Amino acid sequence: MRKLPAKLASQLYGAAELIAERGLDGTKIDDIAEVTGILKATIYYHLDGKNGVLAFLLSDLLDLIAGEVGVAISSAEDARTRLEAAVAAQLGVMVEHPFLCRALVGDLGRATRLPELAVALRTAFYEPIEQLLSEGVADGSLRQVADPGAVAMSVFGAITVAGSAPRSRDPQRIQLRTRLAARRRSAS
Amino acid sequence: MRKLPAKLASQLYGAAELIAERGLDGTKIDDIAEVTGILKATIYYHLDGKNGVLAFLLSDLLDLIAGEVGVAISSAEDARTRLEAAVAAQLGVMVEHPFLCRALVGDLGRATRLPELAVALRTAFYEPIEQLLSEGVADGSLRQVADPGAVAMSVFGAITVAGSAPRSRDPQRIQLRTRLAARRRSAS
DNA sequence: CCATAGTTTGTACTATGAGTACAACATAGG
């Protein structure tokens, strides 16, 4: 199931817009077959149904993000700067793949319920952020927060929801820069 | 469809956990009937199917949030302070209703595709934030941002995703305070 | 106390769409 031939893979991307628009459940497997030009039987030969289609598309997206983030955080800058770079990388990939991004946000519950995607989400989003948060405390470039996990989730939410906005201007032309939120949480 | 009797309404809330856990599509209408103790036929008598159930539950949540936010933003403080209060109010309601919050986030795509919910989301989340953002520029308590809509979406994403985290500690005992993100976006 | 409108129940039904089965066909690599 993992070694989907390149041709089919590229055809499958044709389903992203459909899924983004209608949600996975509003999208019939026959529609996917029709719009991608892949026969239903072929889809089922390679993938595990609709969930498999979603998992395939989003795995790819998340791998891409994980890669870009990996590059962004491996510079020699201080943690705060790298954190900004990581977020910019995440946002950048989302903006370049608006349909996949919207599919992810719109079916986030389902995505997190698919084990492969849950792991990929952690790798691409949560782990690097939490990592940098703690490095930032160590090198003094970021202040300590009470609940780094919650901060990482907030950042993830902010990026994905904002990144999935329908965009009027040409996405290629928008350069995004972020100044990072200081977000504190205290228990009483 | 709008005047659901109080007893049924309260029973229906019993379905929130199920929907939060499995997503609306992983939840059979017969399961909802069973767990709430309402007969399927009765559900269909009042509501428009599964979507109707979700719409009812989330409408209630969003109305509650809209109310709390309304209180929070009507003080005499400067816009920045009221913005913090508004976000705290949104987060507070989410934390008090973890299942509904998770249902919302997990089925966000579907929620935004239901017209009533799309409107309620705007009213409870986007509009007050955008409003305060612009008032903050006017009274000098907040700096201008290039795309207030995107900021509002980021805030929404951060709140809902963070608010829907499974929480180990007793939610009642967690006091949340936020210092607001300065988030800038520039077009090249 | 009755009539009536609105609500609830139970059951049996239809319709849709996900997923399966499978046989025939295609194609590439050894």
Next chain:
DNA sequence: CCTATGTTGTACTCATAGTACAAACTATGG
């Protein structure tokens, strides 16, 4: 040329969302 692997088409099954409807129940105002 033989065999693995992949592709096609078609014809199923099966689960479940939603509908139909008649009978029973309930509240309310006349």
